[in-house]
Amino acid sequence: MKVWIDQDLCTGDGLCEEIAPDVFTLLDDGLAYVKEGAKVYATAKGNPQGAEGLANIPDNQLDGVIESAEECPGECIFIEP
Secondary structure (H helix, E strand, C coil), X not given: CEEEECCCCCCCCXXXXXHCCCCXXXXXXXXXXXXXXXXXCCECCECCCCHHHCEECCHHHHHHHHHHHHHCCCCCEEEEC
């Protein structure tokens, strides 16, 4: 499964980073982004949508990613098969 964040909806609360820090990170712009290891899916204009902005979810992180999506106040976390 894969995950991406719509930065236009992100409120920057950081709950996702608290719940699943191996998958989500907040950058200097105050918004959350997805990551795979050291690779953060971000550009100067935010997270590219589509395949470039999708991060693979490690099996051991899936529950945390689902919880992050459910708890997110901005409803900006999207999980795809």
